[in-house]
Amino acid sequence: MNHVLHIAAIVQLRHDTPGRAYFLRKVAAGKTRMEALRCLKRRLPDVVYRRLVADARAADTGPGGHCGATLQSAAADLHPHIDTSDQPLPGPAIPTLRPTPPPRKAAALEAHAPAS
Numbered sequence: 001m002n003h004v005l006h007i008a009a010i011v012q013l014r015h016d017t018p019g020r021a022y023f024l025r026k027v028a029a030g031k032t033r034m035e036a037l038r039c040l041k042r043r044l045p046d047v048v049y050r051r052l053v054a055d056a057r058a059a060d061t062g063p064g065g066h067c068g069a070t071l072q073s074a075a076a077d078l079h080p081h082i083d084t085s086d087q088p089l090p091g092p093a094i095p096t097l098r099p100t101p102p103p104r105k106a107a108a109l110e111a112h113a114p115a116s
Contacts, residue, residue: 005041
C-alpha cells in the first residue's frame with residue numbers, strides 16, 4: 001500500500017493539484033522536502049475516504065453500496081444452512097492433451113552406430 005501512496009503523491013506533485021499546494025505549504029513552513037512528502041502521503045488516504053463518502057451520499061446508495069441494494073439475499077437455490085465445505089466438489093478434470101510419445105534415442109543411436 002505504501003508504494004501506491006508514493007506513486008499517488010508523486011503524481012500530485014507533478015501536476016498543479018491541491019496536493020502540490022499542500023506540499024509547497026509544508027515546505028514553506030520549514031519542513032524538508034522528504035518531511036513534506038511524508039505529510040502528503042499521510043493526507044492522501046483521508047482525502048480519498050472523504051471523496052468516497054461524498055460520492056456515496058450523492059448517489060444515495062443503499063446498504064450494499066449500490067443503488068437499490070437490499071439486505072435480503074437473492075440466492076434462492078441454496079439451503080440456508082449449507083456451508084461451502086458441505087457442498088459437493090467436482091470430480092477430477094478430464095485430460096485434454098495427448099500424452100507425449102517417449103523419445104526415440106535408442107533407435108537413433110542404433111542407426112548411426114558403426115557396423116561390427
